[in-house]
Amino acid sequence: MKKVMFSPDRIKVIAKNTFLEAVRQKFFGFLVVIALGIIASSQVFRDFNFGAPELKFIADFGFGAIVLFGSVLAIVATAQLFFSEIENKTAITILAKPVFRSEFIFGKFIGVSALLLVFTAMMTVILAVLLFWRESALMEIDPEGFEAGRMVAYADVFLYGLVQWLKFSILCGITMVIASFSNTNLYSVILSFVVLLICHLQYLARDAWTQMDFALVQVAVFMLATVFPNFQVFNIGDQVALGESIPIGLTVRIIGYALAYVVVFNLLAVFSFRKREI
Secondary structure, eight states: OOOOOOOHHHHHHHHHHHHHHHHHTHHHHHHHHHHHHHHHHGGGGGGOOOOHHHHHHHHHHHHHHHHHHHHHHHHHHHHHHHHHHHHTTHHHHHHTTTOOHHHHHHHHHHHHHHHHHHHHHHHHHHHHHHHHHHHHHHHHHOGGGGTTOOOOOHHHHHHHHHHHHHHHHHHHHHHHHHHHHOSOHHHHHHHHHHHHHHHHHHHHHHHHHTTOOOHHHHHHHHHHHHHSOOGGGGOOHHHHHTTOOOOHHHHHHHHHHHHHHHHHHHHHHHHHHHTOOO
């Protein structure tokens, strides 16, 4: 009997089908609506002239939209695409082919991560175009204010998009872990949003940990700060909006930090899913 080996090709097929399923559903339309909304909003600023601070406002507005809708998409898409396989009983067919449960998890994760990459790239490109268009108009209106050249570092705008995609990928991994043991889509979504809130406030627990006198409380807070990633690490929007250059060393640390959590959460999802009855 031929022994079945772990296959990247099967992961690729599952990831491709997951991505195409997401695009065929409402997710792709969601992306288009949000993108068109940002383009339309650019007309609002056409009749205003706030100078350079206007560019920061536009950047902050765009960054906020990417973070908000990207986080929602990461959670909802992951949970829905995972449970669609369970509820439609297609997971039983897939896992009987044979396909390892680890391949199923990795394929799902890569498919949703690809969807998030398309979303983030689309939003970032539209924001960069909007900033370039408005900055060009302001340079014609007030050339003295731009004697040193353009103020927006567009390479860092795209770097911001990359960093947020990494954060969304972590959130996708977290949702995958929750979905692997959850019984309902709704429970997975709600609990994932709770974890998202914890990840954004995790730094407060870490700061409090350094001021604690009780060893037991210190250990508990330390474990909390270790298990849940600190999403404040990915908050480089203020520096980018102010035109500050992002150091290469910081970028490398953020990428390493994100990849470590992505690997850990995917392995946890595999471990949990192996014990689940379908």
